[in-house]
Amino acid sequence: MPEQFNNQLSMTGPQGQLTNQAGYFNTQLPQNTTNTSPLQNQTFLPSFPNTGLSTGEVAGGLALGGLLGGNFNLNDIISGAANYYGGQEGIKAAYGVGQAGLGLAEQMGQRASEATQFKPFTVTTNLGRAGTTPEGGFTLELSPEQQALQTQLLGQAGNLFKQVGQDPATQQQAIYEQIRQAQMPEEERERLRMQEGLFASGRGGIQTAQYGGSPEQFAYEKARAEAQSGALLQARNQALAEQAQSLESATGLLGSGFTPQREALQALGYGTDLSNIASTAAARGAGTQATLGQAGLESYLQGTQLATNLQQQQMQNLLASALGTSTGGGGMLSGGNPFTSGGVIDEAFDTPDWLKSVEDYIKGTGLYGSLFNNSSTPNTTNSPGYNPYGGGI
Amino acid sequence: MAQQLQNITISAPGFLGINTQDSPIGLNPAYASIADNCVIDQLGRVGARKGYTVVTTNGPAVLGTSRGICCILEFISRANVTTVFSAGNNKIFTGTTTLVEVTLPAGYTITEDNWQIVSFNNNVYFFQDNHAPLVSTAGSTTLALLTSSGTNVPPEANALMAGFGRLWAANTATNKYTVYWSSLLAGDEWHGGSAGSIDLTTVWPNGYDEVVAIAEHNNFLLVFGKKNILVFTGADSPSSNLTLHDTIEGTGCIARDSIQSTGTDLIFLSTRGLMSLQRIIQEKSLPLNDVSRNIRTDLLTYISQEVESNGHREAIKSVYSPIDAFYLLTLPESQVVYCFDVRAPLENGSFRVTTWSVLNPLGFSMFADDALYMGRAEGIVKYGGYFDNTTQYQMRYFSNPTDFGSPANLKFLKKFNLTIIGGQSTPTTLNWGYDYTSAYQKQEFTFGSSNIAEYGLTEYNTDGEYSASIIIQTPKVNSTGNGSVVTVGIEAQINNAAFSIQKIDIHALLGRLI
Numbered sequence: 001m002p003e004q005f006n007n008q009l010s011m012t013g014p015q016g017q018l019t020n021q022a023g024y025f026n027t028q029l030p031q032n033t034t035n036t037s038p039l040q041n042q043t044f045l046p047s048f049p050n051t052g053l054s055t056g057e058v059a060g061g062l063a064l065g066g067l068l069g070g071n072f073n074l075n076d077i078i079s080g081a082a083n084y085y086g087g088q089e090g091i092k093a094a095y096g097v098g099q100a101g102l103g104l105a106e107q108m109g110q111r112a113s114e115a116t117q118f119k120p121f122t123v124t125t126n127l128g129r130a131g132t133t134p135e136g137g138f139t140l141e142l143s144p145e146q147q148a149l150q151t152q153l154l155g156q157a158g159n160l161f162k163q164v165g166q167d168p169a170t171q172q173q174a175i176y177e178q179i180r181q182a183q184m185p186e187e188e189r190e191r192l193r194m195q196e197g198l199f200a201s202g203r204g205g206i207q208t209a210q211y212g213g214s215p216e217q218f219a220y221e222k223a224r225a226e227a228q229s230g231a232l233l234q235a236r237n238q239a240l241a242e243q244a245q246s247l248e249s250a251t252g253l254l255g256s257g258f259t260p261q262r263e264a265l266q267a268l269g270y271g272t273d274l275s276n277i278a279s280t281a282a283a284r285g286a287g288t289q290a291t292l293g294q295a296g297l298e299s300y301l302q303g304t305q306l307a308t309n310l311q312q313q314q315m316q317n318l319l320a321s322a323l324g325t326s327t328g329g330g331g332m333l334s335g336g337n338p339f340t341s342g343g344v345i346d347e348a349f350d351t352p353d354w355l356k357s358v359e360d361y362i363k364g365t366g367l368y369g370s371l372f373n374n375s376s377t378p379n380t381t382n383s384p385g386y387n388p389y390g391g392g393i
Numbered sequence: 394m395a396q397q398l399q400n401i402t403i404s405a406p407g408f409l410g411i412n413t414q415d416s417p418i419g420l421n422p423a424y425a426s427i428a429d430n431c432v433i434d435q436l437g438r439v440g441a442r443k444g445y446t447v448v449t450t451n452g453p454a455v456l457g458t459s460r461g462i463c464c465i466l467e468f469i470s471r472a473n474v475t476t477v478f479s480a481g482n483n484k485i486f487t488g489t490t491t492l493v494e495v496t497l498p499a500g501y502t503i504t505e506d507n508w509q510i511v512s513f514n515n516n517v518y519f520f521q522d523n524h525a526p527l528v529s530t531a532g533s534t535t536l537a538l539l540t541s542s543g544t545n546v547p548p549e550a551n552a553l554m555a556g557f558g559r560l561w562a563a564n565t566a567t568n569k570y571t572v573y574w575s576s577l578l579a580g581d582e583w584h585g586g587s588a589g590s591i592d593l594t595t596v597w598p599n600g601y602d603e604v605v606a607i608a609e610h611n612n613f614l615l616v617f618g619k620k621n622i623l624v625f626t627g628a629d630s631p632s633s634n635l636t637l638h639d640t641i642e643g644t645g646c647i648a649r650d651s652i653q654s655t656g657t658d659l660i661f662l663s664t665r666g667l668m669s670l671q672r673i674i675q676e677k678s679l680p681l682n683d684v685s686r687n688i689r690t691d692l693l694t695y696i697s698q699e700v701e702s703n704g705h706r707e708a709i710k711s712v713y714s715p716i717d718a719f720y721l722l723t724l725p726e727s728q729v730v731y732c733f734d735v736r737a738p739l740e741n742g743s744f745r746v747t748t749w750s751v752l753n754p755l756g757f758s759m760f761a762d763d764a765l766y767m768g769r770a771e772g773i774v775k776y777g778g779y780f781d782n783t784t785q786y787q788m789r790y791f792s793n794p795t796d797f798g799s800p801a802n803l804k805f806l807k808k809f810n811l812t813i814i815g816g817q818s819t820p821t822t823l824n825w826g827y828d829y830t831s832a833y834q835k836q837e838f839t840f841g842s843s844n845i846a847e848y849g850l851t852e853y854n855t856d857g858e859y860s861a862s863i864i865i866q867t868p869k870v871n872s873t874g875n876g877s878v879v880t881v882g883i884e885a886q887i888n889n890a891a892f893s894i895q896k897i898d899i900h901a902l903l904g905r906l907i
Contacts (some may be wrong), residue, residue, distance in 0.1 A: 202637025205592025
């Protein structure tokens with residue numbers, strides 16, 4: 001029975017289940033382990049989104065549009081390309097600002113996670129030690145005295161549970177025998193008195209059809225049978241009552257047996273309350289840090305967004321100054337390709353080569369050349385976008 | 394010089410009955426040493442017993458060479474029909490004049506005539522050991538076995554008694570220590586209802602005993618063992634109240650049919666003689682009251698000659714006649730009947746006793762008309778008259794040896810003056826002897842033949858006989874011889890007439906001292 005009982009007394013393990021691998025409880029404290037976050041010390045920045053179109057391709061598209069429109073104007077093409085460039089720069093800058101914000105947010109989350117990570121602790125009292133595990137479980141280690149007391153109480157409870165599990169008839173028989181043993185001496189005295197009376201009166205040998213023996217014997221046997229029946233019933237009730245009492249006592253002992261653990265766990269609760277002070281402070285610090293970081297990040301992102309917008313606006317203004325507008329007339333680069341080497345824009349901004357070669361494409365050798373070429377000038381066959389029959393837009 | 398005759402009178406000789414126990418010298422001369430075929434008559438005199446007349450006409454035919462009728466019972470049913478049952482020759486008969494065999498159950502065989510026949514609740518029950526009990530319902534001449542089914546087998550008991558509303562039985566062939574009683578008013582119910590039994594093994598006060606008889610007396614149930622008597626009360630409800638009231642040790646019953654109730658006494662025969670139980674009950678300080686103490690040795694000698702079987706002496710029968718006020722005890726082997734006068738006991742507590750011989754009855758029964766019937770070899774006979782079936786019989790009286798108060802003087806008997814009441818042509822012999830001799834000197838004489846008026850029998854307008862109703866004879870007989878003690882006796886041949894000795898006057902001379 002104790003084995004069965006012990007098997008019933010399983011304690012929670014590391015995953016919140018009670019285990020009883022070594023004795024009733026695993027009283028070994030767990031090794032503290034460090035929580036490792038998957039985001040720790042890592043910054044994952046998204047890559048720049050690529051639209052798939054280069055500036056030249058945009059400029060080419062614009063030139064193609066001019067050709068198709070039949071009113072090709074290089075200045076407009078440059079102006080469109082410049083606008084496109086400016087937009088791309090603005091997107092690039094905005095994306096960079098987003099990436100930076102994401103990286104900062106991840107760093108702040110990482111710091112908050114580190115600050116609020118659960119740290120196992122152990123509460124030690126004179127009843128024993130109760131410790132927590134990083135996984136959220138707990139372990140108990142009772143003091144030897146409490147362990148002995150628990151063993152004693154649980155052993156007694158086991159014995160009582162063994163009585164509870166017995167067939168009531170067995171206990172009933174035992175109680176019946178005890179009752180009968182208590183009754184039998186008086187019964188024997190009564191029987192002797194009856195026998196004396198019977199034999200003194202000469203009635204000892206009477207047998208009657210009405211009573212079997214004599215009426216006195218019948219009365220005696222009837223009383224005896226009634227006593228036996230009463231004893232049997234009393235034994236039955238007593239057996240059941242004792243069984244119920246055993247169950248109650250066993251339950252009480254079982255509860256008492258777990259009292260040291262309960263007290264230890266309660267002490268763990270007290271320790272948990274104390275540890276909550278530190279963890280709460282850490283959590284609040286992390287929260288504050290995260291809040292402040294979030295505010296800083298938002299401020300940074302707003303500032304960066306504003307700078308980007310200003311830069312983009314500045315670039316658009318410069319392009320308008322250089323190329324002119326549809327309402328204001330021509331700009332500084334109206335007469336030629338401003339992006340070529342030695343051009344105004346090139347001199348000012350060191351324009352990329354593809355922009356420098358726009359004119360080449362447009363006027364002679366390239367696709368744009370064919371697009372923008374006169375129909376009397378055949379296109380070369382080896383240039384991109386060769387169309388031997390095209391005369392341009 | 395001649396001496397004067399002295400008169401010695403023996404008044405009412407023998408009226409104290411026989412006394413053979415005490416020393417005759419100095420004994421009251423009213424005691425007799427022999428009083429055979431005598432009774433104590435209504436006037437306290439020794440008289441001749443009555444004779445008998447044979448009632449049965451077919452006795453030899455139905456009884457054959459058997460001993461005769463041993464048991465007789467007159468049964469009167471509720472319908473007032475009288476049936477006389479008798480048993481003999483291993484048969485059961487009805488009737489008195491003509492004995493008719495009853496119809497027995499098929500295959501039923503009777504091997505003994507030791508029936509105890511009891512009337513109970515309008516039925517007649519027949520019990521004897523080793524025989525299944527029989528019953529005659531309302532006097533039917535067809536007997537049936539008592540109802541027995543399963544375990545309800547009635548005991549094949551040898552002792553039976555009806556009393557307290559039920560039958561009581563005991564003494565079977567295998568169990569002589571248990572008394573059974575039937576259910577109330579149901580003589581055929583022995584294992585149901587209120588039937589029961591009591592094992593007396595632990596009750597006998599003097600070790601083991603065997604039940605011989607059961608009787609009811611003075612509201613007591615009496616269980617007679619051979620050597621003990623158990624007195625029970627509460628027999629009216631035996632299952633609940635049957636209680637031992639008293640035990641009498643050393644006195645039992647040795648003859649089942651010797652028990653008779655006289656109304657005041659219960660008389661039974663024990664190994665110590667004839668006993669009166671009522672006196673035992675009344676006189677606790679003297680529990681043993683031997684009413685036959687005056688003849689104790691003779692009686693026990695005769696009893697010892699009776700055959701004992703089935704635990705008792707079956708052949709001994711008795712009867713109590715309230716009319717004649719005697720108790721008869723027949724000892725067939727000895728062919729002696731003791732007649733105890735129960736009117737009043739003597740000073741020593743015994744009854745006056747006489748003997749009857751020649752009669753040899755095998756059984757008795759008092760009928761409802763107060764007539765005494767007896768069973769004999771020839772059948773059923775009726776006690777009455779002064780002939781033994783038409784023949785004379787001898788009455789004998791002898792005194793004890795007496796010295797007439799002068800033991801040292803010689804006595805010379807000169808003359809006897811007898812006063813005899815009754816007697817009719819009765820041959821009589823006067824006997825006297827001296828000094829304890831049994832060689833008596835005799836003188837025969839015969840009384841006259843005067844007729845005695847028969848009151849109540851006189852036939853008017855016929856030759857009525859008017860004379861003295863009682864004939865008084867006063868014969869005188871001269872005698873001779875001398876001796877210190879004298880014995881006187883009278884032997885009379887009863888010849889169809891009563892005969893009582895009223896007085897004997899003796900004229901004697903007292904001689905010298907010896």
